[in-house]
Amino acid sequence: YRREFVAAEGFTFPPGYYEDTPWTFPVMLSAGRIAALDRICLNYRQRRQGNILSTTSRKHFDVHDQYERVFAFLDSHPELNSWRPYLHRKMGEHCLDILAKPDRLPPADKAEFFRRTADLFHRLKPEGAQVDGEAALLEGSWTGYRLRRQAGRVRQGAARRAGAVRRVAAGRARTGWASLHARRPLDPELVVYSASAHRGLLGDPAAVHRAALRIAPQLRGVWVVRDAETAAGLPPDVEHVIAGTRRCAEVMARAKFLVNDVPWTGVPAKRPGSVHIHTHQGTPLKFLGADLLDKPGARLGVDVPQLLRRADRWDHSLVAGRHAELVYERAYPCHFASARTGSPRNDVLVNGGSSDFRERHGIPDDHTVVLYAPTRRDYRRGGHVDRIDVARLAADLGEGHTLVVRLHPALATGPARGLSLTELARRGIVLDATDEPDLGDVLLAADALITDYSSIMFDYANLDRPIVI
Known part of the structure; x- marks a missing residue:
């Protein structure tokens, strides 16, 4: 958040649980611009027991006061009035989520929490707003809510049991079928x-x-x-x-x-x-x-x-x-x-095979193609470590060069690709070859390789071209 923006609008974190609620909604609704960065800027560390919101306490009732503050902010900013139906539904869903968690509220306090939530929901309901989905439960009684929840749990349990039966039956059928053909x-x-x-x-x-x-x-x-x-x-x-x-x-x-x-x-x-x-x-x-x-x-x-x-x-x-x-x-x-x-x-590398990779991706004939191919880190959960600023590398290579990036298959659907590589490829800064099915095509098209300790270096060495470790 820009400090000037926060100071000008007077945004603050109030005391109590759920103190980010009257910060996040007003800030997001007031911002003229919102940007997404292509890197992790905050690491959320918790004790093994979890965060404070996973504790059982009456302090969870604070969520009602926090939403009162959100709607008071809307009252003072009529230009944001169109957001009332969304925030009204979000408040109902948020409070019902707290109520549904088995470890949030003492059992004796759940009926009171539901009634206070329902009262707040009715009082803050925008004129003409349609209530549907989970939040519609707040228009009924506590008894009705409990019956709906119990019925839902029964249906989920039955569905889980039926699914387990189907999986066991399918597994036995496959095993029996395989055993039959094994004869x-x-x-x-x-x-x-x-x-x-x-x-x-x-x-x-x-x-x-x-x-x-x-x-x-x-x-x-x-x-x-x-x-x-x-x-x-x-x-x-x-x-x-x-x-x-x-x-x-x-x-x-x-x-x-x-x-x-x-x-x-x-x-x-x-x-x-x-x-x-x-x-x-x-x-x-x-x-x-x-x-x-x-x-x-x-x-x-x-x-x-x-x-x-x-x-x-x-x-x-x-x-x-x-x-x-x-x-x-x-x-x-x-x-x-x-x-x-x-x-x-x-x-195909040893025998001097051909590649249509450059032609398929529109790489000019006179460009030097540099392939960057990092491997996954076994010691890091998720496997990805940023070692090179890919955008800066592409810029430093300059005109007449095309930077091709090929991630390890295990990183193809993770944050390593995420916003950063996908966006750079969309803007034409790099060429993302992670999904190329034939590695040989990519290697034949590359004039040089940059890698860490990926075994791709041993494949590329067959071409007798430069490798930067």
């Missing part, structure tokens, strides 16, 4: 592929699939994808199944070959005679598998014993080189054979 012989020409937790035709599995079409055309490849939206992005001639469906369970049970770059989850037990090929995700420059056991900061959310049990399925581990072979065999002490094949997705 049939393996299909010696069926290959099931997946990449990056069923995110589509990506990485090394995609390269293996393309090579199989050329080298062993008798093989039938089926891709496991996570949802219909992902399936829609596949080429029309690629056969697929949706993860978790009966059809998926059937092909998984019958497939002779299974190819993935992350451990399979939620799949039937490995059948004798089936061949699991694990391609990994590039050259490892971090701790993995069993190496995480004494690295609690790096194994956030990782069940290492479960991970190793899934790695027990692997028959072949495709590795980029001797370093990767040593790391993976130490991190996954399981019974597989390492094949030092290189990363299949990098064949």
Whole structure:
């Protein structure tokens, strides 16, 4: 908030609980301009017990006095009168939310809180205002409110139980269907592929699939994808199944070959005679598998014993080189054979493949393309750390340069992309290549790479172009 604006309008925080209510609404309604910044400016820290609003106390009654102050502000600013219906509904919803929380008000005080809220709601109701939704409960009685709440809880409980029954039944049906097909012989020409937790035709599995079409055309490849939206992005001639469906369970049970770059989850037990090929995700420059056991900061959310049990399925581990072979065999002490094949997705780089990335994105032929590709931080919840001011980097590169940014897939839907990268791409300051399905296309188009400790550096090194760490 600009100090001059706050001083001129005389905004203050009053005493009591919910003291931000008569600050936030008047300030937001009075502001001539509101800007959104592309970075976190405030960190809200709480004790493990939560904040003061999660305590059980009669002090929650303060919310009524705070809304009195909000409406007194409106009385003194008739030019903001059009906001009364919104604030009236918001007040009702806010107070009902406090009432619904089991740990906010002492049980003996809930009826009084409802009646005081209803009185305030009636007294401040704008003339002609229509009341609907949750706030309409305040036009009834305390008894009626309680009955509505109880009925709602009964319906929610019934819905949860019905949902649980459906999920259990569906799971048993899938298991039974898979068990049925597991009694049939393996299909010696069926290959099931997946990449990056069923995110589509990506990485090394995609390269293996393309090579199989050329080298062993008798093989039938089926891709496991996570949802219909992902399936829609596949080429029309690629056969697929949706993860978790009966059809998926059937092909998984019958497939002779299974190819993935992350451990399979939620799949039937490995059948004798089936061949699991694990391609990994590039050259490892971090701790993995069993190496995480004494690295609690790096194994956030990782069940290492479960991970190793899934790695027990692997028959072949495709590795980029001797370093990767040593790391993976130490991190996954399981019974597989390492094949030092290189990363299949990098064949296009080694063999001098072509890329239409520049043409598709309208990058001038004479521009130098700089690729910035940071990885995720395992030690940071959310995985993102700002190390470079992307807008300033683009400006410092100057004319004749195009800055391309490709985030780690795990950051594609988080705050790292959020307002900042999305807005910079919209304004043409950078080119966001996070969603590009073929990494090779992006690497071939780049004249130089800037990265931290992303394994993309090992892929890009095949091009013998500059890398800035």
